Amino acid sequence: MFEHELTPQVKIISKPDNILRTVYTACRTCYSADSPININNCQNAQDENKALSLINKVISSGHYSTIEHIQISFAISGISRACSHQLVRHRLMSFSQKSQRYVREKEQFDYVVPNTIKKNSELYLKYQNFMKQTTELYLEMTEKGIPAEDARFILPNATSTSMVASLNLREMIHLANLRLCSRAQAEIRTLVKLMCDELILQEPWLKNYLVPKCEKLGFCDEDKSCGRMAKRGLD
Numbered sequence: 001m002f003e004h005e006l007t008p009q010v011k012i013i014s015k016p017d018n019i020l021r022t023v024y025t026a027c028r029t030c031y032s033a034d035s036p037i038n039i040n041n042c043q044n045a046q047d048e049n050k051a052l053s054l055i056n057k058v059i060s061s062g063h064y065s066t067i068e069h070i071q072i073s074f075a076i077s078g079i080s081r082a083c084s085h086q087l088v089r090h091r092l093m094s095f096s097q098k099s100q101r102y103v104r105e106k107e108q109f110d111y112v113v114p115n116t117i118k119k120n121s122e123l124y125l126k127y128q129n130f131m132k133q134t135t136e137l138y139l140e141m142t143e144k145g146i147p148a149e150d151a152r153f154i155l156p157n158a159t160s161t162s163m164v165a166s167l168n169l170r171e172m173i174h175l176a177n178l179r180l181c182s183r184a185q186a187e188i189r190t191l192v193k194l195m196c197d198e199l200i201l202q203e204p205w206l207k208n209y210l211v212p213k214c215e216k217l218g219f220c221d222e223d224k225s226c227g228r229m230a231k232r233g234l235d
Helices: 020-027 037-040 046-062 081-087 119-144 148-154 171-179 186-202 211-217
Strands: 009-014 071-080 093-097 160-168
Touching: 009 186, 020 037, 020 046, 020 186, 046 071, 071 081, 071 186, 081 093, 081 160, 081 186, 148 186, 171 211
Parallel strands: none
Antiparallel strands: 009 071, 071 160, 093 160
16 A cells, blocks of 8 residues: 555544433333433333333334434544545535645645555556646645645545544434445445444444345345345345
8 A cells, every 4th residue: 555545544432322221212202101301210221122122113113213312423534535525415414524725735645546446557556646746736836826725626536535424323324224235335335334333333232223225125226236135026
């Protein structure tokens, strides 16, 4: 790997201390005459098996508002602008991203190289040369007074970026269902897998929810299937 090539880095920087108990309280409140305060303090809220039994039933029925109370924030770096452009299309997420307008590159910028390019030695070398030439022109422009907000126009989608991204648990499950699909682009699939792994490490009960959509649906609804699951309506 060249010095300025990057791979995704992910870390949870904020989440509720007791996700399971909070979700249980939300689920039980919808079907109980008791107050949420009493429900949150009751024995069942502290019993993981009983809490999971109700949560699974409620989520399986499509009652997703109960998992919208959980907000998770990730620190993300080492991804390309191409990847971040895909991520920000998830409209129920919040983002604070490194600005190419205010952050001026002062040397060779960091970037991401797709594995398909790395496998072709000739194209890989041309790719590296292109990044070097782009950097040289960018630096020449900024040194001659062109503002960074204008010089950035030549920076490619491969340019690395970093961000803080926040989302609720419902959107986290939706993100996993879509972006863990083998049809998703490789970089964002890697990123979302890291996000899921970080969360599952702290909340193992979420493992069965943070899966590709075919595992959730029991069939593939993509136009072109990878073959992992049968297409809907087909044996």
